[in-house]
Amino acid sequence: MILSSNEKRALLRQQCREALAAHIHERLGLTVAPGRVRLQPSAADGYAWSVSKSQENLLRSNLSNGTVGLYQAIRDALGCSIEAVSPQTLRESDAGSFKSMSDERPRSSKLSKPLGTASENHSFTATIRRLEGANRELTAELERGQIYSEELLEERQQWEAKYRGIYEELDNSKFLVKQLEKDLNRAHMGIAEAMEILKNNQLPEKKESCAQ
Template sequence: MSLTSNQRRARARQQCRVALAAHIRKSPLKTSYKNLTEPPDERLGLLVPPQHVRLHPPFEDGYAWSVLQGKEYLLDKTLGNGTVGRYEEIIEEVGSSFEAVTPQRHQPECAEHGTTSSDKPKSPEASSTSFTQIIRQLENEKQLLAVELESTRAYSTQLLRKDGEWQEKTCNLEKELQESRSSVDQLEFELRRAGEGIIAAVTILRNCQHSKEDSTSLEPDDKDP
């Protein structure tokens, strides 16, 4: 016999409560990468009956929920007002997108969102860092690195552009130098030809002068004796 929609919803809600209660029982007091394998006595260890699990527990319940940015919608309703899809998503995301922490440790996060925190003194556990806080810190660092990377890329692009400009200027200078060398070679060639022409002209002139002098010396003397 198939279940009605209300029966499916009730079953999904109960499964969600059981999953949340199990998570609260084993949720770490101070989360870090090495603490994930700590023995049970180092964990939250609250025995909350599934039917008493809440998404918005009061301070005296001994636990609170720390949720990643963007996943707050998972806890925006009470368990009694959820849908089958929402219950299934909560079961899937508990321990990865949100976790159970001590109320003291959750207070700084509440203050950031403008909610009122309890005036009760904080226990040493309050300084513990939850995995959601670690992820937020890593996301902030990632954003800073992304900004630095973009700045480095822009600077690299600028350097490449300047390098291209200098290479173009160098090519132009080399081209001008080559043209200047060609002009110098042409001038030297013309000067050599001009020099050779001058030498040839001087030689011819001298030869003509010598020939004239020889002709003059061979002419007879027309004077009477």
């Protein structure tokens, strides 16, 4: 049986609604009638949509007047780049909105700290939240390390400045010591010459004294 374009569109719309409703129930445990599923739900509906940035346009339309391509694209992206989450999970995102997260879906995460329901904990949304939290912690740790490194560098520069000052003082002291050694040698030589002259001057006096 060949379906008309309107019939095919209606069939795919119904299948899309059923897939969305089944996904909501699987992820959040909520039972939503396929006919009441919305792409832009309110907080009172009990669910929200987390979507990758490249697929944001899929949720801007209305299911009731969507196209065949839209229904197919939503079903293909469901569970991969479109995911049902609780409104609280969406609000708690520090990134402002999960509708602007990376297109790449993390396959696994070793981080703990579960969020939301058991199904949500295994979702890419929860995984991304944990990874973002870990990334913030690493960023903070890196900033602390950078500050500590700058403090060490400043301290090193201060010690180098002190070392240069001590080295200059040592050079000056060495110069003064050499100068004093030279002055002392000259003084010794002067004293020796003076003693020799004094000795020579005293010898005739002693001879005369003996003669008398």
